[in-house]
Amino acid sequence: MGLMLASLTVLLFGSAVCVFTGGSGKSASLMGCVTSVIAALLAMGAAGTILWTGGESSLRAPWQVPFGSFFIAVDPLSAFFIIAVSLVCALAAIYGTAYLGPYRGKKNLGVSWCFFNLLFASMLLVVLSRNGILFLIAWEAMSLSSFFLVMFEHEKAEVREAGWVYLVAAHVGQACLMFLFILLGGQNANLDFDKFTTPVGAASTLFLLAVAGFGAKAGFVPMHVWLPDAHPAAPSHVSAVMSGVMIKTGIYGLLRMVSLIGAPAAQWWGWTLLIIGAVSGIMGVLFALAQHDIKRLLAYHSVENIGIICLGLGLWLLGVSINNPVLATLGLMGGLLHVFNHALFKSLLFFGAGSVAHASGTRNMDLMGGLGKRMPQTSLAFAVGAAAICGLPPLNGFVSEFLIYIGAFGILAKPGAIGSPAVGGLIALAALGLIGGLAAACFAKVFGIVFLGEPRSEASAEAHEAPRPMLFAMIALAALCILMGLAGPVAVKLVTPVAEQLLGNANVSETSAMACGLLRKISLAGGALLILAGALWGLRSFLLAKRVNSAGPTWDCGYLAPNSRMQYTASSFAWPVIDMFRWLVRPRLHVLFTKGLFPQKADIASHTDDIFRRNLFAPLFRLLSELAQRIHGLQEGRNQLYVLYIAITILVLLLVKVR
Structure with a gap:
C-alpha cells in the first residue's frame, strides 16, 4: 500500500507543479510526463506484487467525512485494472510531450498536464476506494478532470458541445451510483464496502442501478452517445486514455458491485449483459464503418469492444446462474483479458490517428492517402493495432475473443444443450462472428484510405513521420500487442487470480489450464508463422541484394492523367456494407448531377446519424x-x-x- 500512496502523492505533486509552470509549455510537459511515468512504475510495482501473490493490502483510517472511514485496498481485481491504467497513462504522457508541441505559446499546457495527472490519480483512486463516499469523490474527480481535458480546444463550438454532453452523461450515471450506494448502505449509515448488505428482494434493483450507472461511463448502447463526440474533441493522448482505460472503470465498477451484491438472482442478469453486449458490439462497428472522421470511427469501435467485453461478462453471469463453472470461468477470463487487450490496441490506434492528423492537418480520411510511404513506422504500428482489434491471430485481440468463443461453443457442445443457456451461446457466437467480419471490413477501409494510394490533399503529400516520443509510444504498444498474442497462456495467467477472486471455486485453475493448453498450440503456430515470414523476407533481401532496383509510378492501365479523385473514398469503400444494414443504421445518400451533355461537376455524399x-x-x-x-x-x-x-x-x- 505504501507504493500506491507514493504513486498518488507523486501525481498530485506533479499536478500542482504543472499549474505553476504553465507559462513554459516545455517545462510543464516535462514535469507532467516525468511524474506520470514515475507514478505508473510505482503503481505497477504494487499491483504486480498483489497479482503475483494473490493477496490483499488495505488501509483504513478515520476521517471527518460521515458514513464510514477512509478505506482503500488493493486486491487482484484492483491490481489488474491498476496495471492497465498505469501502463496506458505512462505511454500517453510520453506521447503527449511531442503531440502538444505545436500548442506551446498558444495554450496553457500547464493546466492541461495538471488535469492529465488528476485524471490518472482519480482513476487509481476509483479502483482503490472501498468506501462509497470516497468512491463517488474519486468518480467525480475523474469525470471533471476528463471534462476539462476534452475542452482543451474550447474555442471550437463542436468541442464545447461534446464537453457538455459528456458532463451530463457522467452525472446521470453518477446519480444512479448514489442510489446504489444508499441502498447498499441500508440502515447501517456506513458506506464502507465491507459493511454493505443487500436488502431482501432488492438484488435485481441493485444490479440494474449498477448497469445504468457504470454503463453510462463504459458506453453501453444506448448510453454511449457522449463517447463519439468527446473522444474526437480531446487531444489524441487523452483520447487514448479515455478510450483505453477510463471507460473501463465502468467495467471495474460493475464487477465490483456484482461481487458485493452476490450471486445472480436469476438468469436474466446474464441475459441482460449478453443483449447489451450484442447490441453494443454490432451497432458500434456499424456506426464506425460509416464514419469519415478517423477519431470518431475509433470512438465507435470502443463501443464495439465494450460490447465484446459485455458478451464475456454475460456468459460469466449465465454460467454462475446455471451452475456451469467452465462457462462462467471462460466468459469472465475472456471479458477481463479483453479489457486489457483493448487498452493496448485502442490506445495504439488513437496514437496512430493522432500522428496522421498531426501530419496531415485533418481528421477527415477523405483528405488523407499515401501516408504509408511518408510515415512508414506509424503505418506499420497502426497495421498491428488494426489487425489486433479485428481479432486476427497471432495478436492479442484474438486471445481474449478465443476464450469467449470456446466458452460459447462449450455450452453448445454439452450433451442435451437446450433452452436459454444454449441460446445465449448462439447469441454470443453470432454476435462475435458478425462483429469480427465488420471490424475487418472497417479497418481495411481505414488502412487503405489513409495509408495506401495517393495523397488527396497537399498537406497529406507533404506529411512527415511522427516525432520520436510519439513513435516510441506506438512501437511499445505494438510490441505488447504481438507479445500478448504470442504468449497467450501467460496472458491467461494474468487474469486467473482475478477470476479466482470473483468466482471463488477450485475449477478456475482447471479451466485456466485447459485454455492455456489450447492457446499454447495457437501460440506455437503463430510463432512458426512469424519465423517463416521473417525467413522469406530475409531470402528476398538476399536475392535482391545484388540486383539494381528501380522505382516508377503505379501502372495506370494506359490512362495518362490519373489523380486522387479516381481512388475510393471512405464513403464509397464502406457503402456496400452500410447499404446491407440500411434498415438498421438509416444512412442518408445525397446525389447531385448537373444537367447537360458534358457535366463538369457531380456530387455524391453519404451521412449516417447515430x-x-x-x-x-x-x-x-x-x-x-x-x-x-x-x-x-x-x-x-x-x-x-x-x-x-x-x-x-x-x-x-x-x-x-x-x-
Missing part, C-alpha cells in the same frame, strides 16, 4: 429545454423569493415527518 441520439436523446433534450424555459420564471434573481422557497420546503418536510 439513431439513438437522433431519435431518443435529441427529442428528450428538446423536451427538457422547453420545460426549463417554462419554469425559468421561478428564478427571478430576488433573494426574498429564494428564502420563501426554502421556508416552504422546510414546512413540507416537517409536515411529512409529523405525518
Whole structure:
C-alpha cells in the first residue's frame, strides 16, 4: 500500500507543479510526463506484487467525512485494472510531450498536464476506494478532470458541445451510483464496502442501478452517445486514455458491485449483459464503418469492444446462474483479458490517428492517402493495432475473443444443450462472428484510405513521420500487442487470480489450464508463422541484394492523367456494407448531377446519424429545454423569493415527518 500512496502523492505533486509552470509549455510537459511515468512504475510495482501473490493490502483510517472511514485496498481485481491504467497513462504522457508541441505559446499546457495527472490519480483512486463516499469523490474527480481535458480546444463550438454532453452523461450515471450506494448502505449509515448488505428482494434493483450507472461511463448502447463526440474533441493522448482505460472503470465498477451484491438472482442478469453486449458490439462497428472522421470511427469501435467485453461478462453471469463453472470461468477470463487487450490496441490506434492528423492537418480520411510511404513506422504500428482489434491471430485481440468463443461453443457442445443457456451461446457466437467480419471490413477501409494510394490533399503529400516520443509510444504498444498474442497462456495467467477472486471455486485453475493448453498450440503456430515470414523476407533481401532496383509510378492501365479523385473514398469503400444494414443504421445518400451533355461537376455524399441520439436523446433534450424555459420564471434573481422557497420546503418536510 505504501507504493500506491507514493504513486498518488507523486501525481498530485506533479499536478500542482504543472499549474505553476504553465507559462513554459516545455517545462510543464516535462514535469507532467516525468511524474506520470514515475507514478505508473510505482503503481505497477504494487499491483504486480498483489497479482503475483494473490493477496490483499488495505488501509483504513478515520476521517471527518460521515458514513464510514477512509478505506482503500488493493486486491487482484484492483491490481489488474491498476496495471492497465498505469501502463496506458505512462505511454500517453510520453506521447503527449511531442503531440502538444505545436500548442506551446498558444495554450496553457500547464493546466492541461495538471488535469492529465488528476485524471490518472482519480482513476487509481476509483479502483482503490472501498468506501462509497470516497468512491463517488474519486468518480467525480475523474469525470471533471476528463471534462476539462476534452475542452482543451474550447474555442471550437463542436468541442464545447461534446464537453457538455459528456458532463451530463457522467452525472446521470453518477446519480444512479448514489442510489446504489444508499441502498447498499441500508440502515447501517456506513458506506464502507465491507459493511454493505443487500436488502431482501432488492438484488435485481441493485444490479440494474449498477448497469445504468457504470454503463453510462463504459458506453453501453444506448448510453454511449457522449463517447463519439468527446473522444474526437480531446487531444489524441487523452483520447487514448479515455478510450483505453477510463471507460473501463465502468467495467471495474460493475464487477465490483456484482461481487458485493452476490450471486445472480436469476438468469436474466446474464441475459441482460449478453443483449447489451450484442447490441453494443454490432451497432458500434456499424456506426464506425460509416464514419469519415478517423477519431470518431475509433470512438465507435470502443463501443464495439465494450460490447465484446459485455458478451464475456454475460456468459460469466449465465454460467454462475446455471451452475456451469467452465462457462462462467471462460466468459469472465475472456471479458477481463479483453479489457486489457483493448487498452493496448485502442490506445495504439488513437496514437496512430493522432500522428496522421498531426501530419496531415485533418481528421477527415477523405483528405488523407499515401501516408504509408511518408510515415512508414506509424503505418506499420497502426497495421498491428488494426489487425489486433479485428481479432486476427497471432495478436492479442484474438486471445481474449478465443476464450469467449470456446466458452460459447462449450455450452453448445454439452450433451442435451437446450433452452436459454444454449441460446445465449448462439447469441454470443453470432454476435462475435458478425462483429469480427465488420471490424475487418472497417479497418481495411481505414488502412487503405489513409495509408495506401495517393495523397488527396497537399498537406497529406507533404506529411512527415511522427516525432520520436510519439513513435516510441506506438512501437511499445505494438510490441505488447504481438507479445500478448504470442504468449497467450501467460496472458491467461494474468487474469486467473482475478477470476479466482470473483468466482471463488477450485475449477478456475482447471479451466485456466485447459485454455492455456489450447492457446499454447495457437501460440506455437503463430510463432512458426512469424519465423517463416521473417525467413522469406530475409531470402528476398538476399536475392535482391545484388540486383539494381528501380522505382516508377503505379501502372495506370494506359490512362495518362490519373489523380486522387479516381481512388475510393471512405464513403464509397464502406457503402456496400452500410447499404446491407440500411434498415438498421438509416444512412442518408445525397446525389447531385448537373444537367447537360458534358457535366463538369457531380456530387455524391453519404451521412449516417447515430439513431439513438437522433431519435431518443435529441427529442428528450428538446423536451427538457422547453420545460426549463417554462419554469425559468421561478428564478427571478430576488433573494426574498429564494428564502420563501426554502421556508416552504422546510414546512413540507416537517409536515411529512409529523405525518
